[in-house]
Structure formats: C-alpha cells, structure tokens
Amino acid sequence: MAIMKISAGERKLEIPGRAVFADGPGGLAKIKINSASSSAEIFLHGAHVTHFQRKDEPPLLFLSQKSRFAEDQAIRGGIPVILPWFGAREGQPAHGFARTRTWEVKEIVPLPDGSTRLRFRLPDCAGAGFPPFTADYIVTVGDVLELQLVVSNASSDRELVFENCLHTYFAVGDISAVFITGLKGVSYRDKVENFAEKTETGDAVKIVSETDRVYQDTSGPVEIHDAALRRKIRVEKSGSASTVVWNPWIAKAREMADFGDEEYKTMVCVESGNVGKNKITLAPGKSATLTVKLSRAAL
Numbered sequence: 001m002a003i004m005k006i007s008a009g010e011r012k013l014e015i016p017g018r019a020v021f022a023d024g025p026g027g028l029a030k031i032k033i034n035s036a037s038s039s040a041e042i043f044l045h046g047a048h049v050t051h052f053q054r055k056d057e058p059p060l061l062f063l064s065q066k067s068r069f070a071e072d073q074a075i076r077g078g079i080p081v082i083l084p085w086f087g088a089r090e091g092q093p094a095h096g097f098a099r100t101r102t103w104e105v106k107e108i109v110p111l112p113d114g115s116t117r118l119r120f121r122l123p124d125c126a127g128a129g130f131p132p133f134t135a136d137y138i139v140t141v142g143d144v145l146e147l148q149l150v151v152s153n154a155s156s157d158r159e160l161v162f163e164n165c166l167h168t169y170f171a172v173g174d175i176s177a178v179f180i181t182g183l184k185g186v187s188y189r190d191k192v193e194n195f196a197e198k199t200e201t202g203d204a205v206k207i208v209s210e211t212d213r214v215y216q217d218t219s220g221p222v223e224i225h226d227a228a229l230r231r232k233i234r235v236e237k238s239g240s241a242s243t244v245v246w247n248p249w250i251a252k253a254r255e256m257a258d259f260g261d262e263e264y265k266t267m268v269c270v271e272s273g274n275v276g277k278n279k280i281t282l283a284p285g286k287s288a289t290l291t292v293k294l295s296r297a298a299l
C-alpha cells in the first residue's frame with residue numbers, strides 16, 4: 001500500500017492538539033482538526049473534507065461506508081472539489097482532475113475566535129488542454145465550516161474557461177422527511193430526463209426518486225430541512241451561479257460500487273459552483289473566488 005508522503009515543510013505546520021497529520025485508509029494522509037466547537041478531517045488527496053461535526057451533534061457531512069481510499073479514485077462523500085470541469089468529458093475522468101490529485105498544505109493558522117484556517121494548493125494544474133492556472137483552497141473549521149476556492153489564470157495570453165463545484169454530501173436522518181428550500185422559480189437542467197430544461201415551481205424540493213438537477217443563475221442560500229435530525233442546514237455562497245441537487249436513489253445506488261445500497265436514505269448532495277452555462281471565463285492574470293459557508297440551526 002502506497003503511503004502518501006507529508007513533506008518536512010508541511011509537517012512543521014502542525015499545531016499539536018489542534019491540527020495534526022494522521023494516516024488515513026489506503027495510506028492517504030489526512031489532517032485532523034479540533035476547534036473549540038467542532039472537529040474536521042481533510043485528506044490531502046483531493047483536499048477533500050470528509051468530516052465536519054459540531055461538538056455534541058451528529059456529523060454534518062455524509063461519508064459512504066463503501067468509499068474507496070486510493071490515489072486514483074475519488075472519495076465518495078464529504079466535499080469533493082470539482083475542477084476544472086463538471087460532469088463527463090470525453091477521454092477524461094468525470095468531474096475534473098482536482099479531486100484525485102494530492103494537494104499541498106501551505107498554511108495552518110489558528111484564529112483568535114478558536115477556529116482554524118488551512119490553505120491547500122493544487123501543485124500541478126496542467127493537463128486536459130487547459131492553460132496554466134493556480135488553485136488555492138482555504139478551509140476554515142470553526143462554529144461553521146467555510147470553504148473558499150480561488151482559481152487564477154496563470155497564462156499570459158490565453159483565456160481560462162472552467163467549471164468548479166464544491167460537491168457537498170450532507171448527512172440527513174431520513175431522506176423521506178427532507179425538503180430543500182431556496183430554489184423556487186429557478187430554472188434547471190434535469191439530468192435524469194436527458195438535460196430537459198425546467199423551472200422549479202414548488203416552495204420546496206422533495207427527493208422521491210433519482211434526482212440530478214443543475215439549477216442555473218442562482219446565487220441565493222439553500223436550506224435543507226431535516227425533520228429526523230431536527231436540524232436545518234444552511235448553504236450560503238458567493239461567486240457561485242449554479243446549485244446542483246443530487247441523490248442517486250435506489251437503482252443507481254445499487255450500481256455504484258463505492259456506495260451502499262441503502263445509503264441514499266441518509267444523504268443528499270447540495271453542490272455550489274459554476275457549471276454548464278454558468279462556467280467561468282477568466283482573462284490572463286485574473287482570478288475567481290467561490291465561497292461557501294455551511295451552518296446549521298435546530299428545527
């Protein structure tokens with residue numbers, strides 16, 4: 001089993017008792033973070049947040065019991081960083097290369113309010129026909145979980161056209177009692193019906209079958225009402241014009257080797273980014289920042 005190496009420079013960033021490196025499954029290195037009010041785990045593989053939990057509460061994020069942990073595979077659950085393309089691309093892995101590359105840890109900063117801020121950088125952004133670019137991912141673990149993905153076009157003469165998405169898997173108590181608000185009146189592409197263009201008419205989205213929707217031109221907050229866990233998760237974002245809602249439901253869950261047959265009942269993805277018609281075009285030297293804040297309140 002390959003053990004992912006942590007460099008001496010990265011090792012120096014550890015803050016004992018607050019942010020320490022550990023070996024994860026499959027030999028993949030992770031950082032375990034303890035803040036005053038919460039805990040989190042982030043793998044260097046994909047800069048993948050797999051866990052966030054406020055003290056004395058159930059985890060906010062879903063992580064599949066069947067997830068693979070291997071250098072050439074994406075982790076199933078948590079927050080995959082989707083970049084520089086979303087979905088399928090001919091001759092390339094789905095959802096871009098960022099989620100299966102090893103990111104470097106550049107900073108771990110204890111903040112005065114008891115939270116911890118970590119900065120990751122994707123070391124090698126070349127490939128798949130894109131001009132050179134840089135990607136920094138800043139994760140702040142505190143009372144809430146804040147994520148910031150900054151992409152800069154490092155080319156001197158080419159536009160960078162890309163998609164991004166923080167493909168967040170939320171843990172829910174019982175999908176049949178979940179409803180999602182904040183999308184009324186928003187148009188979406190329904191991937192379950194061959195990308196048919198539709199408009200959300202209801203006050204709330206209920207998940208009652210396979211759901212795979214790319215909501216477009218929407219930057220407002222989305223809330224996941226979870227009666228079983230008696231909580232409401234709030235997804236606030238900026239620099240994001242798309243929201244994706246995904247649940248594989250029964251048949252697709254069975255087809256997925258890295259997802260339990262029954263796990264569709266305890267998760268829903270509400271993803272924030274810029275995909276499809278909302279893809280981003282950056283002139284040489286320009287940057288784009290996607291920020292997502294995840295919080296929760298009792299119901």
Ligand code: BG6
Pocket residue numbers: 074094095167191212213244246271
């Ligand atoms: C969602 C897509 O964002 O991710 C779905 O809209 C896709 O179409 C899902 O099935 C999971 O993708 P993957 O590549 O992680 O299996």
